[in-house]
Amino acid sequence: MRCSLCNSCLDSHTHLFFNCNYAERIWSALKRKIFATDLPLNWEDLVNAMATRFKNRNIRSVVSKIVFGAGVYYIWQERKKRHFTSEKRPAEDLLETILESVKTRLMSIRVINSPHVNNVAKEWDIKFHNVHSSKTMLNTVQ
Template sequence: MKTQDGSWMWRKLLKLRELAKSFYRKEVGNGHHISFWFDKWSDRGVIYDQLGERGFIDMGIRREATVEEAVFNPRGRRRHRVGLLNEIEEELRSMRDILSEELDDVSQRRRESGYNRSFSTSETWRLVREGKAKCEWTRGVWFSRATPKYAFMAWLANLNRLSTMDRIAQWNPGVDETCVLCKSACESRDHLFFECSYSGQIWESLANGIMGNLFSNSWSVIMNRIATGGNLGKMKLFCLRYAFQTALSTIWRERNKVKHDEKLIPVNVLKKLVDKNVRNKLSLLRSKCVKGMEGSLQVWFGTRM
């Protein structure tokens, strides 16, 4: 069948045929139900892929032959000028001692430990995909009850894809890299969140009560804390993660407003705005009777005292 026929999904599946073939082989028992040419029963792979159409003539074995028929072919063994053909002839000769009428042919699937009679979806998935180091910080970004737009902003920030001034300078040399909010240092992600004197005050007002003497305005320390949780309880960890994402989104929005010539609002006003957003979120969760969220609200109110 041509790969251009059928639906888009079907054409994609057809392109995976070669990959799928590498995950399946036959273990020879009696050889009754294994195609000599088209099944993978030999360590060298599918014989047809090795020899092509010419192989039927060179080997003297018909297209529909089973392994048993090829092994006990009455024509006898031949000597060939091509080394590969002689190797296959030798393998057929050795198969005489392996075939047994008492054993059945068995289908095998590739697993992480090698070929096995059982199939594992999870292991197959791991074998076909490209493995990479586990990204630990994702637990601090994509967590239950997070606000999607805040989580998305945190994800972009973790990848350092926000258009801070240091990144803008890479494609627009000569641009002023000074922080838009504090006007006292080069604006980078780590500076803006939360080494900047303006944003740092907002983060401290939110997180100091939860983190206590573990409080930090260093990006790497904060991300490690919200990802692993440390010794924070479940409720405190939720409050910290949500406060972090709320602060991130609010500060970035305020930074963009100032960048486009709007007036910077006082830091105390922004503190109240972020605090209000977190309170509203926790109150909403409690009103929906989300299990455990009463504790989150109590934790948050406790840190504001």
């Protein structure tokens, strides 16, 4: 069975997220976007690396988790779609969709006004809609 994204290799879960040519282009762009180009791309190592590196509830960790969640979701969705329709989105288009969805998601999270938060806003060219000045708020990211 061939992968519906890159049409070249065996279709498996590991392949889809970590060995697929199509998915790989998206993952490398996403890793650059979160300054984590050294993150491994095999499932076990990645899960371990994510768990240790992004365990704190700071803005960088939250952004990274959102980015990976969106990557997994959209790549999976594209693959599924190709099984049922003839539509094929190029990797660049899918990447654009993923980045837009991350921006939308980011704008809605509760953040504390801090230099880190401001840097992330600049990098992603967004404005946070839910900014607080106090650390006593629950579920607030700084």
